[in-house]
Amino acid sequence: MDKKANIRNMSVIAHVDHGKSTLTDSLVCKAGIIASARAGETRFTDTRKDEQERCITIKSTAISLFYELSENDLNFIKQTKDGAGFLINLIDSPGHVDFSSEVTAALRVTDGALVVVDCVSGVCVQTETVLRQAIAERIKPVLMMNKMDRALLELQLEPEELYQTFQRIVENVNVIISTYGEGEGGPMGNIMIDPVLGTVGFGSGLHGWAFTLKQFAEMYVAKFAAKGEGQLGPAERAKKVEDMMKKLWGDRFFDSTSGKFSKSATSPEGKKLPRTFCQLILDPIFKVFDAIMNFKKEDTTKLIEKLDIKLDSEDKDKEGKPLLKVVMRRWLPAGDALLQMITIHLPSPVTAQKYRCELLYEGPPDDEAAIGLCRDFSKVFVTVLQILF
Template sequence: MRRRRNIRNIAVIAHVDHGKTTLTDSLLARAGVIATSQAGTKRATDTLKAEQEKGITIKSTAISLYYNMDPKDIQHLGDDGYDGTGFLINLVDSPGHVDFSPEVTAALRLVDGAMVVVDCVSGVSVQTETVLRQALCENIKPVLMMNKLDRTIFEKALTPEEIYCTLRSVIENVNALIGIYCDAESIMGDVMIDPSKGNVAFGSGLHGWGFNLRQFARLYSSKFGIKEEKIMRRLWGNNFYSPETRQWTKQMVDGSTRGFNFFVLEPLVKILQASSDNDKALTQTLLKKLGFHLTAADLQLQGKDFMRTVMKTWLPAADAMLDMIVLHLPSPLTAQAYRTESLYEGPLDDEASLAMKSCNPEGPLMMYIAKMVPSHEKGRFYAVGRIFSGNITHGQKVQIMGPNYSPGSAKKSDLYFHTLSRAVMMMGGSVQPIDEAVCGNIVGLTGVDKFLQKSGTISTFSHAHNLKVLKFSVSPVVRVAVNVIHAQDLVKLVEGLRRLNKAEPLVQISSESGQHVVAGAGELHLEIILKDLEETYAGVPIMKSDPVVKYCETVTSDSDSVCLTKSSNKLNRIFMSASPLPQGLSEEIDKGELTQDLKERARYLADTYNFDINHARKIWCFGPNTSGPNILVDVTQGINTSDIKDAVCAGFQWVSDEGPLCEESMRGVRLNLRDAVIHSDPAHRGGSQIIPATRRAVLGSVLTASPALVEPVYLVETQCPVAVMGSVMSVISRRRGCVVEEIYPPGSPLCTLKGYLPVNEAFGFPTELMSETSGQAFPQCSFDHWQLLPGDPLTPRSKAAEIVATIRQRKGLPLSIQTAESLLDKL
């Protein structure tokens, strides 16, 4: 742990069911954590009961593995260098299902490199793209593992040339994604993947075998007496070999074969076929030629067990993956030099930043806590994080900074001081206590869960700034109200909800009209977290309402008049109007892409969205929660509005969180303060006068600007045989959805359909689709965007009005919406 050059922090990321956990088993077996015979079937990093039952990963699981590398392998390390042959790999196995992608976001903050796993047959899927984008945005360097290669040989029965074309197509797709999300002059160096560089491996996680081109190059290098690097370049791409003339050419000529097919695929297919046919004599002969021998016990095995043993003896998957991880992924020493700039919120020349850049164990402690993992002590959590500089020792005094801490503010909110008790090393489902933890490592801390909700920064530097808060790629758009069956269990439910909120990165817990509401990313996410709540966190039986979708309120036109309200003492007047924000601006605000610099932001809004430059400079605030997708603009002229600014902003925040239609948050609305009459005496223009008046003015402005509802929409990706495409399309269209793209991957009998489906219509969609297609199609749904709900919510019996009435009834509000006339005053 002290040899920073010999540490690799990596995450395994992929689409669901592409084989991350089975591949991870091979690495665990090589490190001696599980038996070699269990690799591929044990799924050791699926530590939860629900994960083993459903066969999918739900939580990111960290595990630290130690390997002794062959000196021949690590001599290829470049500028990074190495410190001895022992390597520590802190590995995080992450989920592939889109509902659990916040776990991937948390995992990526802790690591410097990612092993992207892609199924050779299915190719690059929607979630592959999502996780790769997240990785590149966090400056995580990728390597590629192409899994399930055995399917192309046995299931698809492809020729070597067809297999090569399939693999090349997947690599081109991955490189295309890297090209979209990463600059050519990347600060990470060359991130493009290429088998001839050695940063791509092929194999089968289930059967525990795999290879990269370096292994074959080493074999032929000793045979032909040619340098490894030279052979590696020939084993991929348009390099053709003629066995008769022993010549290499760039074009296919008579009698020549592609180098990859001749030297890699043909021997591979021969041995796989011989061992799966149980032809032990031929298998032994072929292995002897390659310099490998089977034991008497190996020869007693039959069927798949024999094939697995043969392939693991010849090409163990762990060796191929370790070679990529150690040689092509950066150590903390290298990675932090370029990652610090995008992670640290403070000045890049302060003591903490400089220590992080050089991964300095002598510098101040800087650690980011990315997630909370439940400990064996009921109700307590390990705070799992990455140490970027300094080290952790028993009894060390530290400051704990929550996400809302601001170093410059007079109020020191979200700042705590604590003495650390102990650190632990995460070992999958268990932990290993350690005396000291040094920078560059991933560790868990005890006792910190009392101060932090989900994430935060820990430091010993008194002027330290926070490390950036995690940004998630999905939104909690599906909500369920929970309650206890027995009244005496209410205290346990409240405590259980608090623990659930801590353990889940994305979950939002709120109270609405006396109900406890849990919001999650989708149906499966809610099902899992509510089961956890009932069985683990609260430990009491609970009642659940039907899932409810989160809607937002918006406006579709400018207010038809300027709205006036008077304060209750009739001595102040507020004039306001509302209008919709330009298309695309709400999304930019959501992603936090708008700069905070006043002049830069004003110029950008004027150039991109045709804002009046003077108005753009007078944006008072965003809402709700000062970062939401609505804005309040002061468009008054010749009036000193500074005295009432805070009160007007408070009134605006109130309404942007609880709109006029059904008290849902607003989205995409611009509120303009047109004019104001303010009393000269501060006693008559306080918050108690201005805030309610502003609230009524904002409500009235929205109601006079053609209010409407917006609903969340899923991007649905479905892989299915061409024969059932019609059924898939009809199910999607019956649920107000539409198909926007059909993709036919070369050499695959499956096609991929991409479409949009309103979240409200998605309940029970996977079940209906599977029954309509006899289980041949399974959808992957991820939140994509918000769209206008058809119908006017103020017109009785319209679809929008029915939804508004349902929400008002659920929240215990009067069924009739307040009219603009009842809210506004006259001159």
């Protein structure tokens, strides 16, 4: 707690039934509070009996998590930091419109928000409402597109269709931010979400897996650089990963014949090139889903070996969806992807206080309390946000 630069106060906000509490289980699991096998089904932050019975969050629930970043990951943080350990104070808030007062109170005490959107349903009415509330409170958002398992297993979308779905959701969220935000010239600066920057996650909270472009960029930097990658320092490696992330989204294409990236959808020979996001990110995921769900045992074994996934003895006999959950959790653990996104991109209280104090404190800006907010050692300032009867 004494390392204020390494604290992240954040809320999880979304439309009702978009998977906030299920996704929060992955974060709680990473902190070692619940077993990984139960993550996605426990709904740990739904503590009341009526919440468990109705499968809906009614009251905001707070929980503190500790997460330690690797030396390589620390180089992605642009704000002040103090060591590798981070304290994350998380509030899981309701998504139903009837409990919007709970969301308001949760946002008022936090500095960042994880906005969860069902990639099948897209941006809904309450998504816009809670995001508008967050922006009004000067809360910086990051986005998580949830329920990818439904898009692959139920809708059976093709890779390009899935990419276009993701692109529309990112655009819709950014339209809301630009409509209600203060723009780049505002006190928060540019808060638009962008997969290239690592502020957008993709995955399945129910199955316990997720990723950002950063995870795959790190894999491909290691693969393309081969032996030379081990000699790179953390700062050089971070720069290469950031450059790779720019190639994994948008109208960037990959020519597997030459092994080069292109801004053109056709090769010099006239061959149609696949989009890099589809070829280098979605295609491996689709192959895992196809092999396991269609019971292709030989292909499944090869993929597990190629991805260097170690299965426990009790998991080796599983088939179908139970095996899919285990493999995807081991390959792309949701807890790691989300906690990295939260610690790297959401502001610390030190950063957020510079532009949030004038909203939280309603007194004159030159009195003793206001001036004390600018000092490290002054009287404690308390804001009462919700009174319970």
